[in-house]
Amino acid sequence: xxxxxxxxxxxxxAGRDVIEQLRQLAxxxxxxxxxxxxxxxxxxxxxxxxxxxxxxxxxxxxxxxWEVITGDPVFYECTKSFHNAIQGDHVNIPGSHLKEYExxxxxxxxxxxxxxxxxxxxxxxxxxxxxxITSFPGRKGKWVWRCHIDASRPYRxxxxxxxxxxxxxxxxxxxxxxxxxxxPNPTYLIPPSIDPFHExxxxxxxxxxxxxxxxxxxxxERPMILQVSRYDRFKDPVGVIRAYQLAKDFVPSLQLVLAGxxxxxxxxGEAVLREVRTEAEDDLDIKVLLLPGDAHRTINALQRIADxxxxxxxxxxxxxxxxxxxxxNKPVIGGDTGGIRLQVINHHTGFLVNTPEGAALRIRYLLxxxxxTEEMGRKAKEFVRENFLITRQLxxxxxxxxxxxxxxxxxxxx
Amino acid sequence: xTVNESKYGSFYLKDxxxxxxxxxxxxxNLRELRELLRDIDTNSIYYHFWGGLxxxxxxxxxxxxxxxxxxxNSLHNKLLAERLAVIDPMTFKTLDDLREELIDLIEETLxxxxxxxxxxxxxxxxxxxFQLVIFNTKTVxxxxxxLLNVLRNMSVGSIFFHFIDGRRRNADAQDDFQxxxxxxxxxxxxxxxxxxxxxPYFSSLTQLRRRLVDVFSAYFH
Numbered sequence: 001x002x003x004x005x006x007x008x009x010x011x012x013x014a015g016r017d018v019i020e021q022l023r024q025l026a027x028x029x030x031x032x033x034x035x036x037x038x039x040x041x042x043x044x045x046x047x048x049x050x051x052x053x054x055x056x057x058x059x060x061x062x063x064x065x066w067e068v069i070t071g072d073p074v075f076y077e078c079t080k081s082f083h084n085a086i087q088g089d090h091v092n093i094p095g096s097h098l099k100e101y102e103x104x105x106x107x108x109x110x111x112x113x114x115x116x117x118x119x120x121x122x123x124x125x126x127x128x129x130x131x132x133i134t135s136f137p138g139r140k141g142k143w144v145w146r147c148h149i150d151a152s153r154p155y156r157x158x159x160x161x162x163x164x165x166x167x168x169x170x171x172x173x174x175x176x177x178x179x180x181x182x183x184p185n186p187t188y189l190i191p192p193s194i195d196p197f198h199e200x201x202x203x204x205x206x207x208x209x210x211x212x213x214x215x216x217x218x219x220x221e222r223p224m225i226l227q228v229s230r231y232d233r234f235k236d237p238v239g240v241i242r243a244y245q246l247a248k249d250f251v252p253s254l255q256l257v258l259a260g261x262x263x264x265x266x267x268x269g270e271a272v273l274r275e276v277r278t279e280a281e282d283d284l285d286i287k288v289l290l291l292p293g294d295a296h297r298t299i300n301a302l303q304r305i306a307d308x309x310x311x312x313x314x315x316x317x318x319x320x321x322x323x324x325x326x327x328x329n330k331p332v333i334g335g336d337t338g339g340i341r342l343q344v345i346n347h348h349t350g351f352l353v354n355t356p357e358g359a360a361l362r363i364r365y366l367l368x369x370x371x372x373t374e375e376m377g378r379k380a381k382e383f384v385r386e387n388f389l390i391t392r393q394l395x396x397x398x399x400x401x402x403x404x405x406x407x408x409x410x411x412x413x414x
Numbered sequence: 415x416t417v418n419e420s421k422y423g424s425f426y427l428k429d430x431x432x433x434x435x436x437x438x439x440x441x442x443n444l445r446e447l448r449e450l451l452r453d454i455d456t457n458s459i460y461y462h463f464w465g466g467l468x469x470x471x472x473x474x475x476x477x478x479x480x481x482x483x484x485x486x487n488s489l490h491n492k493l494l495a496e497r498l499a500v501i502d503p504m505t506f507k508t509l510d511d512l513r514e515e516l517i518d519l520i521e522e523t524l525x526x527x528x529x530x531x532x533x534x535x536x537x538x539x540x541x542x543x544f545q546l547v548i549f550n551t552k553t554v555x556x557x558x559x560x561l562l563n564v565l566r567n568m569s570v571g572s573i574f575f576h577f578i579d580g581r582r583r584n585a586d587a588q589d590d591f592q593x594x595x596x597x598x599x600x601x602x603x604x605x606x607x608x609x610x611x612x613x614p615y616f617s618s619l620t621q622l623r624r625r626l627v628d629v630f631s632a633y634f635h
Contacts, residue, residue, distance in 0.1 A: 021429055021569040024551055152536070174436065177540035182438035189434040189542065337536060386620070387469075399431040402547045410457050414549040 006059050013196045014391040022060060022391065025398045028414060030061035032401070033141075034121040037067045037112070039079065039128035043293065045192065045320060046125050046148055049390065052195045056394055067112055069129045071104035082127040085158035086149045093158060102131055109135030116141075121401055123173075130165045142404040145169040148192070150179045150317045150338065170404060175318050176339055186408065188400055191342065193393040194323045194384070199296040201327055204304060212301035216287050222253040223367055226306035228299055228325075231260045231273040234315040236335065238272075239356045241279045241286065243312065246360035248285075251367050256280075259289040259302055303328045307373070308366050312359055316340050323388045326350075326380035331373055333362045343388070349380040420556045422597040425590075427553035427564060430575040432468040433545050434461070440538040443530040444489065447481075447539055448520045456509035458543045460582075463503045463512070465544055467619050468574055478615055479503075480539075481516060488533035494523045502615060504587055548575060558595060558602055562630040570619035577622055578614055589614075591626070605633045 011019040036054060040047050050066050057064035071079075078097035085091045109116070109132045116122055116132075119141045124130055126148055133143055145166050151159070151174065159181065166172060166183060173188045174180035180187050194201055213220045225244060229235040237258050244256040258276065273288075280286040291298055303309060309325035311334040318339030322332050326343060332350035334340035344350040351362040366373045386392075406412045437458060441447035451459075462480035477483040477499040486495035497519050506512040524530065533539070551572070555561050580590035588596070592609050595602040608629045614622060 017567055017569040020567075021431075021571060024429060025431060025547070025549060028549075177434075177436045177542055178536065178538075180436045180438070187436040187438070189436055395431055396433060399433045399545075399547050403433055403545045408545075410543075410545055412545060412547045414547065 006055060009197065010056075010389075010391055014385065014389050018391050018395075022395055022398065025395065026057075026060035026062060029398065029401060031063060032121065033063045033065075033119045034123070034401070035065050035067055035112075035115060035119045036123045036125065037069060037116075037129045037132070038125035039069050039071075039076075041066075041068045048195070048198065049192065049393070050125075052197070052390055053394060053397070056390070057397075060394075060398075065115070067115065069104070069108040069112075069132070071108075071128075072100070074100045075104040075128075079128045082158060082162060083149060085155040086127065086147075086151045086162075088153045088155060090155050091158065098161065102134075105129060105131035106135055108132060121404065123397075124169070127162055130162060133165060133168045142170045143168075144171045144173060144188075144400070144404070146173045146190075147179075148175065150175075151181050152179050154181065171400075173400070176342070178338075179317075186403070188396075188403070190393060190396045190400070191339065191388070192318050192320060193388050193390045194320060194327060195390045196327065200300050200324055202300070204297065204301055208297070209301050209305050212298060213305060215298075216257065216289065216302075218255060218257065218287065218305065220305070222255055223251065223307045224255040224257060224305065225308045225310060225363060226257045226259065226302055226325075227310040227312065228259045228303065228321045229311065229313070231269045231276060233268070233272055234313055235260075236312050236314050237276045238279055239314075240310055240312050240359070241276065242356035243310070243359035243363060244286065245283075246357060247363040247367075250364050254363075254367070255285045255287070257287045257289065257302060257306070259291055259299060261291060261293055299324075300328075303330060306330060308333060308363060310359060310363075311335065311340060312353065312356075313337055313340065319343065323384055326388075327384045329374075329377035329381045331366060331376035331380055333359050333366075343383070345383070347376075349376060349383050423594065425555040425561065425594045427551045427555065427568070427572060428548055428575050429551050429569050429571040430546050430548045430579070431571055432465060432574075433547070434465065434469060435543050435545065437541040437543055439541040441541075442535070442538045443532045444485075444491075444494075444520050444524055444527070445530055448517055448524065450541060451513060451517050451520070454513075454541055455543055456513065458541050459509050459513055459516075461542050461544045464578055465542070467578060468571070484533070484539045488537045488539070489531045491523065491531060494519065497523075504581060504615070546579070558598070558605065558630075559634050561591070562627065562634055565623065565627050565630060568623060570623065573619045573623050573626070577626070581614075605629070608633060 007019050036050055038046050054064045054066045074097055078093060078101045081091045081093045121141055122143045123146050125146045130145060169185055171186045171188060172183055173190050175191050177189055218224055227240045231237055248254045276288055280288050303325050309330045309332050311319055311322045311332060313335040316338035322334055322340055322343050325332050332344050333353055334344040336352040336354050344352050346352055353359045402412055439450050441450050477486055477495055482495045482499035485491050485498055503512055553564055555564055576590035581587040584593045592606045595606050612625050
């Protein structure tokens with residue numbers, strides 16, 4: 001993809017004024033060396049965004065690059081524990097694992113020494129490479145730690161350990177204010193975004209949608225509601241079934257699809273899946289799907305053929321599945337928690353609910369008011385277009401660069 | 415770009431982007447909100463009244479500033495929420511005056527309340543501050559009529575900078591459009607009146623852009 005095509009493509013989706021603004025904002029930053037560092041090239045939301053973010057930055061003239069650190073299984077075990085602990089799990093991490101974590105960071109820092117020493121801006125994503133900063137005491141550029149995890153209530157002993165690294169950065173970024181920890185350095189707030197050209201979000205033809213109907217035995221003539229999420233108690237799949245059952249008394253033709261990933265590496269997930277299957281087993285109109293991690297087009301199709309999308313979480317991070325559904329013109333019935341609140345605006349882009357009963361009522365409302373459903377779906381898509389596309393996140397990264405270069409001034413006039 | 419400056423001065427189109435920052439200050443009830451309001455930076459007060467225009471927020475929220483929104487949705491105090499929502503920040507000379515008004519209203523409510531309501535732990539009022547980056551576009555306008563076409567393609571950042579933030583910078587809290595038009599003696603007074611009829615507080619930036627285009631379009635056609 002050449003640069004003009006890429007930006008031109010986004011211009012069609014996000015609007016000419018948005019891309020023109022990016023070009024003007026980025027013009028003084030031409031040639032600046034910016035390096036993103038994370039721990040995986042494939043899989044997961046961070047890699048997905050970087051895969052598009054880095055070429056877009058390059059298109060704008062920034063010498064952006066993306067480095068991936070590597071480690072052995074003990075390192076990844078340790079960083080998975082960090083991840084869980086930041087989200088509040090009480091995880092005790094052996095000292096040997098922490099030593100391996102620091103050693104792996106030092107080893108990777110050695111390999112990236114020249115690149116990171118020369119960089120004007122370094123953005124370190126999540127805890128995996130966070131300790132690398134200790135290997136660059138004489139760094140010239142600005143270093144930022146980007147936390148993609150909800151760190152509102154971390155397990156304190158682990159956070160205390162990680163904080164020692166985090167405070168050395170020039171700034172940190174969290175997705176929402178509620179997810180942030182109090183830190184002595186400036187803490188920026190940049191919500192995540194979706195890429196309209198990812199397989200998850202691209203338009204699909206009718207043939208492909210028909211195929212997905214047939215593949216999973218979904219009747220296209222009857223209404224279908226959908227929740228896409230892991231089989232996790234916080235996503236409340238059993239509550240979704242309960243809401244469906246309550247709504248089905250009034251809409252007997254209703255179908256429900258629960259689509260989630262395989263839970264083989266997660267004993268808790270397996271237990272939830274068993275409960276879900278037990279709840280669903282007598283009802284042929286409930287489809288409990290276990291999809292592989294790369295079933296992006298299938299998820300895309302399911303979201304498109306659904307009449308309403310639910311995300312009835314009890315606890316949620318940002319909730320990008322909500323954003324994805326809204327991008328497909330679907331009103332979302334979401335749990336009143338986390339980033340869902342930022343996206344689902346009652347009566348405009350969907351409904352926030354606290355109980356299966358609340359969800360059932362909103363399902364019935366939307367299925368009986370098709371004009372309203374369509375109108376809310378339209379508003380949902382526009383809301384995402386204005387606020388949650390990758391172009392907005394890119395604009396905020398560019399703004400961040402100026403904020404880092406100009407210091408704490410409130411009004412920075414270029 | 416070389417500009418032949420007219421005797422009335424040119425309109426230099428600027429643009430801006432906002433970056434939100436956490437302050438780490440959170441309130442879970444009205445007492446905490448009042449205490450934090452006493453010392454919070456005015457930048458944060460500005461953000462919670464106007465910053466909503468430049469961040470994810472729906473076009474037509476029920477309440478038009480973050481204090482009213484939180485009071486209604488998280489404390490379920492509709493009475494105070496209505497009182498807070500009706501505050502017009504434009505009528506206050508300084509942000510400190512606006513701060514005093516907020517504190518007064520909260521005080522009044524606390525005096526009438528036996529027990530202050532608490533929000534859920536995950537639903538506290540998060541004080542946020544911001545940095546605004548302002549940059550030049552290459553567009554320079556000499557004649558007011560030219561503004562019509564420029565407005566049609568103006569970014570929401572430019573609308574914010576000239577139509578909202580301008581009021582902070584100009585005498586008589588005028589937006590930049592009115593301020594520039596005032597250079598043309600009385601020639602565009604009618605247009606200025608029509609612009610001043612647009613209430614900036616109850617619309618999204620895209621709606622404001624549409625209204626400005628309508629006003630300029632009706633005036634010049």
